[in-house]
Amino acid sequence: NAGVTQTPKFQVLKTGQSMTLQCAQDMNHNSMYWYRQDPGMGLRLIYYSASEGTTDKGEVPNGYNVSRLNKREFSLRLESAAPSQTSVYFCASSEATAHYSNQPQHFGDGTRLSIL
Amino acid sequence: GEDVEQSLFLSVREGDSSVINCTYTDSSSTYLYWYKQEPGAGLQLLTYIFSNMDMKQDQRLTVLLNKKDKHLSLRIADTQTGDSAIYFCAVPSSNTGKLIFGQGTTLQVKP
Numbered sequence: 485n486a487g488v489t490q491t492p493k494f495q496v497l498k499t500g501q502s503m504t505l506q507c508a509q510d511m512n513h514n515s516m517y518w519y520r521q522d523p524g525m526g527l528r529l530i531y532y533s534a535s536e537g538t539t540d541k542g543e544v545p546n547g548y549n550v551s552r553l554n555k556r557e558f559s560l561r562l563e564s565a566a567p568s569q570t571s572v573y574f575c576a577s578s579e580a581t582a583h584y585s586n587q588p589q590h591f592g593d594g595t596r597l598s599i600l
Numbered sequence: 601g602e603d604v605e606q607s608l609f610l611s612v613r614e615g616d617s618s619v620i621n622c623t624y625t626d627s628s629s630t631y632l633y634w635y636k637q638e639p640g641a642g643l644q645l646l647t648y649i650f651s652n653m654d655m656k657q658d659q660r661l662t663v664l665l666n667k668k669d670k671h672l673s674l675r676i677a678d679t680q681t682g683d684s685a686i687y688f689c690a691v692p693s694s695n696t697g698k699l700i701f702g703q704g705t706t707l708q709v710k711p
Contacts, residue, residue: 524608525703526604527688542698574643576643586631589643590645593641
């Protein structure tokens with residue numbers, strides 16, 4: 485069972501470069517999420533998508549864009565990478581169908597991104 | 601704003617019980633979660649409790665919820681070296697329904 489798959493697993497960028505992080509889930513979940521994890525700060529929500537064709541900002545959206553390509557895929561783009569965006573990025577999905585529906589989230593293994 | 605707090609580190613001896621604590625400022629009346637993160641991996645759903653329960657037991661895991669004090673705890677009985685990981689509590693926001701994660705507690709289990 486693949487669950488949530490993220491690519492790539494590791495990436496090093498130079499400041500100003502652009503990059504798209506890919507995420508796909510095979511659980512037929514409606515909602516998908518992008519988080520960043522930084523030491524001592526837990527997970528912070530960047531963007532989420534409650535259904536195909538909709539996206540909304542989370543806690544820390546600045547410097548990022550997202551695309552919900554179809555029900556399976558949700559990508560995160562850094563248009564002009566900055567050192568402050570060095571982090572571990574996690575994609576998650578859940579059965580939640582509305583912004584206020586609380587269902588467990590299933591996580592990918594993460595993308596470790598370093599920006600020099 | 602809403603906040604979820606955990607202590608950052610806990611060290612126990614193999615065979616002892618571990619208790620990981622979490623406090624939160626507010627929560628919607630639904631599920632509260634515990635996740636486990638092993639090195640180099642994503643977060644794995646460990647267990648959860650519904651907000652109308654005080655306690656839930658699942659094999660070696662016991663979750664306690666004190667809604668009055670806004671306190672959630674995870675007890676691991678007979679802690680093993682394989683339990684070494686980072687443990688996150690996650691509480692749904694009463695405003696948005698989105699999960700708010702604590703900073704994570706690193707559990708170190710010494711042989």
